[in-house]
Amino acid sequence: MTQDVAAQLQALVVxxxxxxxxxxxxxxxxxxxxxxxxxxxxxxEGSYPLGGAVAASLLVAxxxxxxxxxxxxxAGMLAGMATALIHTKLRINNIVAGIIxxxxxxxxxxxxxxxxxxxxxSVSTLFDDAAxxxxxxxxxxxxxxxxxxxxxxxxxxxxxxxxxxxDLGLAVRATGENQxxxxxxxxxxxxxxxxxxxxxxxxxxxxxxxxAQDHGFADIGMGIGILVxxxxxxxxxxxxxxxxxxxxxxxxxxxxxxxxxxxxxxALRVGLEPVDLKLITAAxxxxxxxxxRLRSKPA
Amino acid sequence: MLALHxxxxxxxxxxADVVRALDRVSLTLEAGDFVTVIGSNGAGKSTLLNAIxxxxxxxxxxxxxxxxxxxxxxxxxxxxxxxxxxxxxxDSTCASMSIAENLAMAARRGQARGLRRAVTAGRxxxxxxxxxxxxxxxEERADAxxxxxxxxxxxxxxxxxxxxxxxxxxxxxxxxxNLDPRTAAVVMALTGRLVAEGGLxxxxxxxxxxxxxxxxxxxxxMHAGRIIFEVRGAEKAALTVEALIxxxxxxxxxxxxxxxxxxxx
Numbered sequence: 001m002t003q004d005v006a007a008q009l010q011a012l013v014v015x016x017x018x019x020x021x022x023x024x025x026x027x028x029x030x031x032x033x034x035x036x037x038x039x040x041x042x043x044x045e046g047s048y049p050l051g052g053a054v055a056a057s058l059l060v061a062x063x064x065x066x067x068x069x070x071x072x073x074x075a076g077m078l079a080g081m082a083t084a085l086i087h088t089k090l091r092i093n094n095i096v097a098g099i100i101x102x103x104x105x106x107x108x109x110x111x112x113x114x115x116x117x118x119x120x121x122s123v124s125t126l127f128d129d130a131a132x133x134x135x136x137x138x139x140x141x142x143x144x145x146x147x148x149x150x151x152x153x154x155x156x157x158x159x160x161x162x163x164x165x166x167d168l169g170l171a172v173r174a175t176g177e178n179q180x181x182x183x184x185x186x187x188x189x190x191x192x193x194x195x196x197x198x199x200x201x202x203x204x205x206x207x208x209x210x211x212a213q214d215h216g217f218a219d220i221g222m223g224i225g226i227l228v229x230x231x232x233x234x235x236x237x238x239x240x241x242x243x244x245x246x247x248x249x250x251x252x253x254x255x256x257x258x259x260x261x262x263x264x265x266x267a268l269r270v271g272l273e274p275v276d277l278k279l280i281t282a283a284x285x286x287x288x289x290x291x292x293r294l295r296s297k298p299a
Numbered sequence: 300m301l302a303l304h305x306x307x308x309x310x311x312x313x314x315a316d317v318v319r320a321l322d323r324v325s326l327t328l329e330a331g332d333f334v335t336v337i338g339s340n341g342a343g344k345s346t347l348l349n350a351i352x353x354x355x356x357x358x359x360x361x362x363x364x365x366x367x368x369x370x371x372x373x374x375x376x377x378x379x380x381x382x383x384x385x386x387x388x389x390d391s392t393c394a395s396m397s398i399a400e401n402l403a404m405a406a407r408r409g410q411a412r413g414l415r416r417a418v419t420a421g422r423x424x425x426x427x428x429x430x431x432x433x434x435x436x437x438e439e440r441a442d443a444x445x446x447x448x449x450x451x452x453x454x455x456x457x458x459x460x461x462x463x464x465x466x467x468x469x470x471x472x473x474x475x476x477n478l479d480p481r482t483a484a485v486v487m488a489l490t491g492r493l494v495a496e497g498g499l500x501x502x503x504x505x506x507x508x509x510x511x512x513x514x515x516x517x518x519x520x521m522h523a524g525r526i527i528f529e530v531r532g533a534e535k536a537a538l539t540v541e542a543l544i545x546x547x548x549x550x551x552x553x554x555x556x557x558x559x560x561x562x563x564x
Contacts, residue, residue: 163414166412166414166415166416167404167412167415167417168413170396170404171412173393173395173396174393174404178392178394180354180374181391181392182404183373184352184374184378184391185404185407185408185460186375186378186409186410187378187412189375
């Protein structure tokens with residue numbers, strides 16, 4: 001009996017680490033748009049499956065997994081920059097700009113894949129290659145996936161924190177907080193938005209590319225509700241850590257993603273079904289948003 | 300160094316509520332001039348500063364700064380030359396960032412921003428030295444977020460930010476208006492000191508006549524979108540608040556009916 005519980009818990013933790021690490025890049029991407037730029041960038045709903053679609057199509061075409069993954073990141077960055085350009089050059093509201101690009105990307109993703117989904121079971125992915133390089137085979141692949149992804153995630157988090165402390169990074173942060181002020185200091189905010197949304201959607205597309213390679217398929221519907229997932233992770237982290245330094249924000253987001261994945265895995269294990277997932281996600285975001293407000297309510 | 304030629308700006312044109320905020324305003328500043336601008340509500344003082352800063356695009360006339368026509372140049376293009384502080388300290392700073400980070404952003408006014416660390420140890424020392432000049436103990440709190448400061452402290456930081464890269468022109472738009480008298484005196488003293496130190500050409504809008512008389516070498520009175528008179532040099536030094544009110548009455552043909560201006564004097 002206790003052995004059974006221990007096995008269940010172990011499976012939960014492994015699932016949390018694997019799916020959490022893969023979704024960590026999504027969290028970092030949403031952190032940039034949702035927290036630093038202070039708007040829900042719906043481009044994510046298109047750039048996440050775009051990452052999966054580009055990586056999967058290239059893998060099937062025989063491209064090296066590392067190159068295919070990098071191409072997915074580049075595609076995501078272009079999607080984010082398209083949203084930024086529509087917002088800044090055509091002066092269209094940033095949320096509407098995101099919706100326009102998200103909608104356009106649905107077709108782009110279908111065109112890239114040529115159909116609604118691509119199976120990767122017959123090709124060698126980034127994780128297959130890594131497992132092969134360490135000679136661990138299929139049994140050890142989960143462990144290799146977790147270690148490799150966490151390592152990449154730590155690197156990405158450190159790079160983001162470093163960037164946000166540079167002259168350019170400060171200008172990007174200020175663009176989201178006080179646009180008039182940073183413009184009066186000589187910053188072209190059209191450019192900082194281009195950089196910020198490019199980075200954000202590049203990270204989100206990376207998440208999509210890695211998830212597709214881990215799950216063994218890319219699917220046109222894999223991005224549905226992904227912004228809410230990312231926002232839930234960011235908000236859970238913020239509810240626990242508060243908003244502090246950049247480093248704290250980055251770590252909080254990563255922890256938030258892990259907790260989010262743990263709660264989802266737990267919900268599935270206690271009997272909820274995959275079809276209930278979006279409802280769970282929405283409820284978690286609502287909870288993360290509402291809790292700090294309820295707590296700070298005067299007695 | 301700064302010249303405004305017949306600058307005009309009309310808001311909500313073509314309606315009954317038409318507001319002629321600037322009506323053929325001409326003004327020339329020599330390098331080192333410190334001009335105070337005074338006038339009743341709606342006289343066009345803020346619109347004048349906003350037109351120079353690029354926040355408002357004039358619909359007539361030309362604005363020339365250092366031989367360059369900047370009439371329609373976007374804000375970020377003229378930023379290298381112009382430092383500006385608004386009435387509300389919230390507008391001139393980033394609340395979620397530290398004092399040092401705000402100063403670092405200002406220190407790179409008008410320059411390219413790359414991937415160098417913004418607040419290095421060397422820069423932090425430099426910022427602390429500048430903060431010490433303020434005399435509010437801010438040098439001990441360089442890493443504190445701007446949001447944790449009082450209004451006066453924030454405005455003092457905004458003043459340092461506006462002057463840290465020594466702009467060609469400093470624009471002050473009622474930057475003491477939201478401060479209590481004691482803090483306002485501290486921030487104004489700091490203003491005078493920084494302007495003198497950098498020999499900054501300055502345009503200061505105020506509703507406080509005593510301040511307008513005391514500071515600067517020129518005083519400009521605005522009314523209904525026009526400059527109605529100017530006082531400078533020895534004449535300005537001998538000016539009193541009563542004399543200023545009389546001159547306003549003569550020049551405008553109306554009484555100075557703005558309580559805020561009268562009470563503040």
